[in-house]
Amino acid sequence: MTKKEEYVIARYEHGGERFEILVKPKEANELKSGKSISLSDVVVSDEIYKDVKKGLKASPSALKKVFGTTDFEEIARQIILKGEIQVTAEQRKEMIENKKKQIIDYISRNAIDPKTHLPIPRTRIEMAMEQARVQIDPNKDVEGQALQIIKEIAKVIPIKVAKALIEIKVDPKHSSKVKSQLHNLGEVKKTNWLGDGTLIAELEIPAGMQQEVIDKLNSLTKGEVEVKILQVK
Known part of the structure; x- marks a missing residue:
């Protein structure tokens, strides 16, 4: 049985109807950001709810009206991709930290010091990010954020993509x-x-x-x- 703190609610509202499913936060956000991942590794159960906390399941007629189907996998995927993924403060902090590591890795691989033409150490990149007070969005892709962050930390250290x-x-x-x-x-x-x-x-x-x-x-x-x-x- 999955521990409560290991799953969160993915919620989608449309046409006056609300739909919720239980998902693993890290995997759900990876799927949402475009990563190829099996739905079975994302969802916790195969139930679609109107309100998870109250235990109210969505009616087949509501599912049919909004999604045009009652197929769980198709609906669950739409809920994750189009809806919102609720996370706790602790889960969000962990997701941001993981995304930060991926961004630093991307920058260290793709950018150099234009004065020396040498790679920039990860610790220096991280310090520059802190100095520039960059914000990391755990739901956005690594490359897009990394390229924007490079522009921001270029005000702090010499750096360019090369x-x-x-x-x-x-x-x-x-x-x-x-x-x-x-x-x-x-x-x-x-x-x-x-x-x-x-x-x-x-x-x-x-x-x-x-x-x-x-x-x-x-x-x-x-x-x-x-x-x-x-x-x-």
């Missing part, structure tokens, strides 16, 4: 393995095979991920790879 173009050179011993992983590392701009089986490739990656990508290449090749930063823009 891409890095890198060239990698891998000897024949590891070239096939690396080639199969290139698309997982970034956008492949060029590949060239030398006569001896050496692979030379150019990748465009988020500028903040330079060291992460280099570390992955070193792991794949046991350190036997040459990496050059061709451009940061």
Whole structure:
């Protein structure tokens, strides 16, 4: 049985009717924000209520009138996507903290210090967010908020979104393995095979991920790879 503090009410009102279902707050907000998630991982029960607290269930006629169906999954999805998700202060605080971590991660991967062309440490990003007093909405998507926050913290620290173009050179011993992983590392701009089986490739990656990508290449090749930063823009 799901503990009471682990679920909340998702409510949708339309045409003078009110509909409520019990959902897990984190999963419901992920679904609402567009994440692909199974409805069965979101809802707590398969009951649709007129008033959860009073235990009053919605009538089939009301469901049919508003949603055009009595199918639980279709209705529950609409309630979550179109309605409001009620959360406690503690749940909202936790959701904001989780979203904040995701935003900081996005910024650290995609932005750099334009003076040094180096990634910005997560702690520095977090401090800048506090200085700029940015507000985080737990219901809005990470990328949209992160791009807006970058504009705000640019008043506090030098920062910009950038891409890095890198060239990698891998000897024949590891070239096939690396080639199969290139698309997982970034956008492949060029590949060239030398006569001896050496692979030379150019990748465009988020500028903040330079060291992460280099570390992955070193792991794949046991350190036997040459990496050059061709451009940061």
